[in-house]
Amino acid sequence: MIKWNFLKELGDISEHDQAALDGLRKRVLGTGVVLVFFVTIIFLRLWFLQIHKGEEYKSRAENNRVRIREVAPPRGDILDRNGKELVTNQPSFNVVLVREDSNDIDGLLKRLSVVLKEDVSVLWERIREAESKQRHIPVRLKENLSWDTLAYLETHNKAFPGIRIEVFPSRFYHYGDMAAHLIGYLGEISKSELEETNTDFYRGGDLVGKMGLEKLREKELRGEKGNNSSEVNALGFEQQLLTHVEPVPGNEVRLTLDIDLQQVAEESMDVDEKSGAVVAMEVKTGRLLVLASTPRLHLADFEGGISSKNWSALLDNPKHPLINKALQAMYPPGSTYKMVTALAGLAKGVITKDTTFFCPGHIDFGNRQYNCWKHGGHGTVNLKRAISESCDVYFYQVGMRVGVDALAEYANKLGLGRKTQVELENEKSGLIPTKEWKKKKYGVKWQDGETLSLAIGQGFNLVTPLQLCQMTAILANGGKRYVPQLIESVTDADGNVLESFTPKLAGELQENEKKYLALIREGMVEVIQGARGTARAARVEGINMGGKTGSAQVVRLEQYKHLKEEDIPYKYRDHALFTCFAPAEDPEIAVTVVVEHGLHGGSSAAPVAKAVMQKYFANRLAVDQIRKAVTP
Amino acid sequence: MFCVDRRFFMNFDWVLLSLLLMVCGMAFLNLYSATYPPLGGMPPYLKQCYLLLMGAAGIIFVISFDYKELQLWNYPIYIVVIVLLALVIFVGNSAGGAQRWINLGFFQLQPSEPAKLMMVITLASYYSRKDVANGYPIQDLITPIILMAVPFILILIQPDLGTALMFVVIFVSMTVFAKLRWSSYIILGLSGIALAVVGWFFVLKPYQKQRVETLLHPVKDSMGEGYQILQSKIAVGSGGLFGRGYMEGTQGHLHFLPERHTDFAFSVWSEEWGFTGSFFFLAVYFFMLFWGLHVAMSARDRFGLFLAFGVVALIFWQAVINLLMILGFLPVVGIPLPLFSYGGSSLLTTLLGMGILMNVRMRRFQTESTLKSCDL
Known part of the structure; x- marks a missing residue:
């Protein structure tokens, strides 16, 4: 024990001190154990962190170091x-x-x-x-x-x-x-x-x-x-x-939208704060030129989250501004449905071009009387006159003869009762009733009298303005059902065109059905251009148009029957519908207008369609005028 | 007065000096990395050079006289330090809500650091003077408790709980080492627990309690109190086996590590040198402490032995507390790693302590007679 050697030199330390010092020295050795204990813990911990968990902490250090900030x-x-x-x-x-x-x-x-x-x-x-x-x-x-x-x-x-x-x-x-x-x-x-x-x-x-x-x-x-x-x-x-x-x-x-046209449509609807929808479509492609719904949404209200006050105001608004009425709202088609009845009658051979019915102003069926809108009656009418003057009795007769399921068949062929597949959310499919449908829905047999109402567009029938526009386009283009589309093209930042418009044909009438369309169009042209047409208000100088008015009953209430139309409360007034195409010779565009509670298609909806048509043909009309002026 | 003879060199503790130089060298290397790039003013590594030179002068001064002199000067030293501690409360510079420094112009003195060494000298002096065969009865402990309590309270009200607790640690280490009666252990233990309970509920400030609490769940609040410990663990852990390379540690250089050149200096070392480097450093460091114990065992008298033991205990406990904190076992308490953490007061105090160790070692053979012969 070399350590203790020096003790010999310490001569003047007493025996007791000597022993006590020795004791202390042993205690120092003892404290070495404490030292070893903690050193061991520290080394083990170091090993655990650096070797055992090293990789984990290394990746955490990396994440610590780099902050990724997104750039919008x-x-x-x-x-x-x-x-x-x-x-x-x-x-x-x-x-x-x-x-x-x-x-x-x-x-x-x-x-x-x-x-x-x-x-x-x-x-x-x-x-x-x-x-x-x-x-x-x-x-x-x-x-x-x-x-x-x-x-x-x-x-x-x-x-x-x-x-x-x-x-x-x-x-x-x-x-x-x-x-x-x-x-x-x-x-x-x-x-x-x-x-x-x-x-x-x-x-x-x-x-x-x-x-x-x-x-x-x-x-x-x-x-x-x-x-x-x-x-x-x-x-x-x-x-x-x-x-x-x-x-x-x-x-x-x-x-595909034409914003100028859209603007004209919306501003025309703004007159008298009309609530409803305007749809305009290229008949030969399905391009939508106008798709308007009023009252308009105020987009700025939605930015950064709409306030609950604004939201409940939108919900409580009786004109339902939140709904895109062009495709999310359904209306009884009214007289615009008569084209379906006409086509069904012609195609089923129930009527021909020259078939006439006598209209005394009403028709008795079962134990009920079905009135024509013209109480005095139209007298003897053929198809063309029946369409242009919207004779209800004529179409009661046709509807009675073809039956509800044939009406439904042709309604479907003209795009009604099914979604148009337009690229917008919550599109409604509308409703075209059949016998089977009624049995299933209400568990009751179809009444033949209901077919009469159906034939003139009342009853269970429901359509969207977009469907009506598509129907008009099918009639105008000779039987092709194009999917209405909104996207002309999608182009990336480098100018590469990723998607471009191609017409999508969703269905087509058969050849033997197509031949009747010209006849129906003739009647529709008469609606506007004819001396006694119901939509003379839509006439645009220089352009031949075809169309059809409609008014959709909201309720049938005896208490309002005797009232003048202006005195009926707003929410019980009929919806006004108008759908048209132009030019009659070679149709390019179909326009459909629905004015909620607008009473008559001819008086409230047709002027809106006229404004759109005027704008659409403005250039051509201007050219025509110049030509007229130049050529003597 | 100075006694320079050939035995001075013969008996000089070259082992301890080499170990000390190695530790200081590594500390210097690490400081350079931890404070890079310098923020302006005198760069810390340059300051460290001056401090090391001052420390060397201090060591030479300490070894120049017999450590026995310290016993005589014990109370004057004690009073000077207490006055400094009292002074710091009135004229001290505050940082981070605590008043700890006295500005000496060229140097910011933190009196609580030399106070630790003063505590060692005081207790060594007390216990060496009074030898009790069967251990100390409780009444003999009243004096050292009071001697300890005065600086303890002065530092506690700065407030610096961590440093204050170091005084308790030193006191307990040296007192237990001096041997107590069983009754004394029980009384001391019970009153200690009572004090801790009272302290937790009445003395500790909320932030101090929170520090203890976050130790239990550090991840819960990674940007708050637990953040420092978590970042330290990430730094140490990411070092892996061989480290990320000198000056390459991201935790330190990107300022994720708090106090990276002071209390968390070893995190930087671990990150950059890995397990290998950390192992080497700690091996040298703890061998130095073991050598310190060896010095204590070879002391020629009780005072020398207590003195050497106290210095080792002082450095050892600070090192253990600091390392356990860095490794995520203890809350952030603000105890530096002696010699390694940057801080003038701590460095100088520790170097003086090393000087005392060398002194004890050097004069292990010296008797009254040899001392006299030297004076001739």
Whole structure:
């Protein structure tokens, strides 16, 4: 034991001290055990963290180091068929707060609430919503700052530590609320939408299309997010940009819509605040030129989430502005259905071009009397006159003879009672009753008297304005049922055309049925051009048109029977329908107008269609006038 | 006064010096990385150079006289340190809500650091003077408890709970080492528990309680109190076997690690040098402490033995607490890793402590007679 050697030199230490010192030395050795114990723990722990869990922590360190920030892509523009911009992007300036950069959030918000003219509690609510997020992640306090507010905040930024201005692309609607129902709007992605999408494209707070084409074409319009990944420190400050991926702008969607035509249609509907729908379609392709529903939606109300006040106002509005009436609302077709009855009668051989019926103003069937709208009666009428003057008795006779199922068969062939497959949400299929349908639905046998009502478009029949327009197009184009379409083309940011319009034929009449269409068209032309036609109001100088009016009974109430039409309460007035095509010689366009509670197709719906037609043919009419002026 | 003879060199503890130089070298290397790039002003590594030079001077001064002198100077030293501790409360510079420093112009003195060494000297002095065969009865402990309680309370009200508790740790280590009667253990233990309970409910500030609580669930709040421990664990863990390379540690360089050149300096080392480097460093470090124990065992008298033991205990417990904190076993308490964490007061104090160890080792053969012969 070399260690103890030196003890011999210590001569003057007493025996007792010597023993005590020895004891202490042993105790020092004992404390070595404590030292070894802790050293072992530390080494084991080090081994556990660095060797056993090393890889795990290495990846955590990587994640720590790199922060990926998404860069929102500009959403695709929406254009009309002529390339006019309907919806584009504009920068929106938002106020955001980075909580960790502010040490007095309470005081900051108080000062900010004055500048933003927003209640402090509203701002606090925004912050509370983001409570679970990390403190370096900005919280949006208010969107769409005005220039004044923006300028104030920028010049006084020293007074608002932690406040930043964020530039965010937002939608700009060049034509205001025109075609609002079909364009739709954007809103913050909901929790359920987030869960539904399997892609990891979306994050909470992203804006997605909530309605109309913005929703249906979301994938094309949204583009690809870009990202910046940068090295950051623990304070959240970005040290250095590692990679930058440019966002890919969304695709440009060009609609088949003609915004000028749409505007004329909507503005005509605005006269007298008409509620209803206007649809215009190219008869030979199925391109939709107008798809309007009134009252219009106010898109700005939806931005950043609609307030509950605005929402309940929309719900309570008796004119149902939330519904796209062109395809989500169903109306009894009224007299516009007489073309179906006529075609069924001709095709089934019940009538011919020259078959006549006598109209005394009513017809007795069973134990009931079925009236013609003209109480004095039309006298002897053939098909052409029956259509142009809308003689109910003629079509009672035809309907009686062909029966309900034949009517349904031809209604279907003309596109009624089934969805048109237009690319919009919640399209209604309408209703075309059959015997079987009634049995199934009500458990009651079909009454023949019901067929009479059906033949003139009353009863169970229900159609959408879009279906009526399609029907008119089929009659006009000689029997081809095209799917109404809205998209002319989809083009990506590099100009590659990803999708372009091709007509989609959904069905076609048989040859022996097609031959009767000219006859029906003749009657329809007479409706407008004829001296006694019901829709002379729709006449456009220089263009031959064909069409049909209709009025759909809302209720049959005895108490209103004796009243003048203007005295009937609004909600019990008949719907006014009008559908037409032009030019009669070689039809190009079909226009359908439904005015809710508009009473008569001829007086309230036809002028709207006329305005659309006038606009559509404006150039040609102008050329004609010049030609007339030039040639002597 | 200075006694320089050839035995000075013969008996000088070259082993301890080499170990110390290795530790200081690694600490310097690590400091350079942890504070890179320097933020302006005098770079910390340069400051560290001056501190090391001052420390070297301090060591030379400490080994120049017999450690026995410390016993004589014990109470004057004690009073000076207590005055400094009291002063810090009134004129001290505050940082992070606590007043811990006295500005000496060229140097920010943190009196609680030398106070730790003062505590070791005081207790060594007390226990070496009074030898009790069967262990100390409780009445003999009243004096050292009071001696310990004064700096303890002064530091507690700064407030610096971690450092204050170090005084308790030193006191317990040295007292238990000095041997107590069973009755004393029981009384001390019970009153300790009672004090801890009272302290938890009446003395501890909410943030201090929170520190203890977050230790239990660090991941729950990864940007808050548990954040530091979590980041430290990530730093250490990501080092793997061979580390990420010197100056390559992302946790440290990207400022994810808090206090990365002071309390969390070893996290930076672990991240950059991996298990191998950490093992090497700790091996050297703890061998130095074992050597310290060896020095204690070879001391020529009770005072030398207590003194050496106390210095080792002081460094050891600080190191263990700091390392366990870095490795995620203890809450963030603000105890540095002696010699390795950047901090002038701590470094100088520890170097003086090393000087004391060298002193004890050097004079292990010295008797009254040899001392006299030296004076001739």
